Amino acid sequence: MKGRPRSFDVDKALDKALRVFWEKGYEGASLTDLTKAMGINRPSIYAAFGDKEQLFRKALDRYAEGPASYACEALHEPKARKAIEKLLLGAVEGLSNPKNPKGCLLVQGALACGDEARSIRDELIQRRTAAEAEITKRLKRAKAEGELPEHVNPSDLGRFYVTVMRGLAIEAATGATRTELTRVAETAMKAWPTREGRTNGTSKLMP
DSSP states (O other), X not given: OOOOOOSSOHHHHHHHHXXXXXXXXXXXXXXXXXXXXXXXXHHHHHHHHOSHHHHHHHHHHHHHHTTTTHHHHHTTSSSHHHHXXXXXXXXXXXXTOTTSOSSOHHHHHHHHOOGGGHHHHHHHHHHHHHHHHHHHHHHHHHHHTTSSOTTOOHHHHHHHHHHHHHHHHHXXXXXXXXXXXXXXXXXXXXXXBOTTSOBOTTXXXXX
8 A cells, every 4th residue: 555645855955954953063953853844843854864873964965966066066177177176166165155055064063962972973083084085086096197296195285175165164154254265265275286396376366
């Protein structure tokens, strides 16, 4: 016997849950907040998404496929320098978009989780670590292809740019403007290593 068809749009409900988590964090988002935003009751949430933890993980996937999808696209650039540049500009674009909540869900969530939500904190750390690994992998390829000089450590360079991106998220959450964030990205790109062992001090990202 088939169950009754759902009377709500699952994708739209998940988008609304994502926004609540993004604005309030995992622990700050109550089931009352979620049901109100999603327009459904608790039994419907459990039936469609599981418990709050499972719903949050689905929201993280939604975040990766939507607002944070620029990261995967950037890393497919044929040149690593352009990939990192697009990565930073994509972060600035998303963080300064007035339609989005402030900050980054992965960064904000990891900072806000207490001991009771340790599994969620671990999940967020794991996802952030995986993202850093993808950036480092791209930079290792760049070194193997001769785009990066021999003296460069791809892991250190990757961690540097990941740290910049996390800093951008924190700055955006505390009110930094698009122009201010772009200037940080500009400065970070000046650190791109050259074969002469110097950084590229002529980078310009702003139009």
